[in-house]
Amino acid sequence: MRLLFGLSVIVLLPASGLCQTMVESAILSGSVAASASGGAAATGNALSKALGNIDSTLARAAGGPATALVRERRPTATPPLPKPPQAAFEGIAAGTSRTDLIAKAGKPQFSIASSDGEILRYTTREGGSIRISIEDGKVATVEQTPPKPAATPVPTSADPAK
Numbered sequence: 001m002r003l004l005f006g007l008s009v010i011v012l013l014p015a016s017g018l019c020q021t022m023v024e025s026a027i028l029s030g031s032v033a034a035s036a037s038g039g040a041a042a043t044g045n046a047l048s049k050a051l052g053n054i055d056s057t058l059a060r061a062a063g064g065p066a067t068a069l070v071r072e073r074r075p076t077a078t079p080p081l082p083k084p085p086q087a088a089f090e091g092i093a094a095g096t097s098r099t100d101l102i103a104k105a106g107k108p109q110f111s112i113a114s115s116d117g118e119i120l121r122y123t124t125r126e127g128g129s130i131r132i133s134i135e136d137g138k139v140a141t142v143e144q145t146p147p148k149p150a151a152t153p154v155p156t157s158a159d160p161a162k
Contacts, residue, residue, distance in 0.1 A: 044075075080109075081106065081107050081108075081109055082106060083109075083122070083123050083124055083125045084104075084105045084106050084122060084124060084125065085124060085125050085126070086124045086125070086126050086128055086147075088104050088105045088106075088124075089104075089105060089122075089124075089130055089142070089144070091104075092104065092105070092132070092139060092142055093139065093142060094138075094139055094140060094141065094142070095138055095139060096138065096139040097137060097138055097139075098118075098134050098137050098138065098139070099137075101120075101132065101134075101139060105122060108120035108121055108122050108132075109121055109122060109123055116135065117133055117134050117135035117136070117140065118133070118134040119131065119132070119133050119134075120132045120133075120134065124147065126147040127147035127148060128144060128145055128146050128147040129144075129145045130142065130143070130144050130145070131143040131145075
């Protein structure tokens with residue numbers, strides 16, 4: 001019995017070390033891909049490929065067919081939310097319900113909820129931004145940043161030689 005236990009430790013210990021090495025390699029290749037490209041999609045693809053290689057290696061080692069447990073994830077493009085006009089926020093003031101706000105201005109480009117309430121951010125078609133805080137389902141504050149004025153062209157002389 002001791003001999004069987006000793007042999008199983010001798011066989012399984014290097015195998016578990018190999019598995020750990022493969023997982024660390026997958027993580028490292030994913031982080032290298034993320035730092036090289038800066039994108040989450042590249043990280044996901046690198047990890048999927050590395051984990052797929054681990055899956056097929058383990059399947060071959062077990063003597064069975066290599067079945068893909070890790071599927072390649074295909075990113076889906078989400079269209080940007082439409083920017084509401086500045087006029088959509090006229091009449092939005094403290095006390096307006098969140099439902100009425102969404103009905104008038106649409107979904108915000110950014111929202112975050114906390115225990116205190118929710119913060120919604122909109123960017124208008126004109127280039128301004130609006131930050132609205134929601135408490136108890138109603139608008140608490142509205143902060144508007146007007147759009148930046150268009151740059152005026154700097155006049156230049158027609159012919160510098162004259």
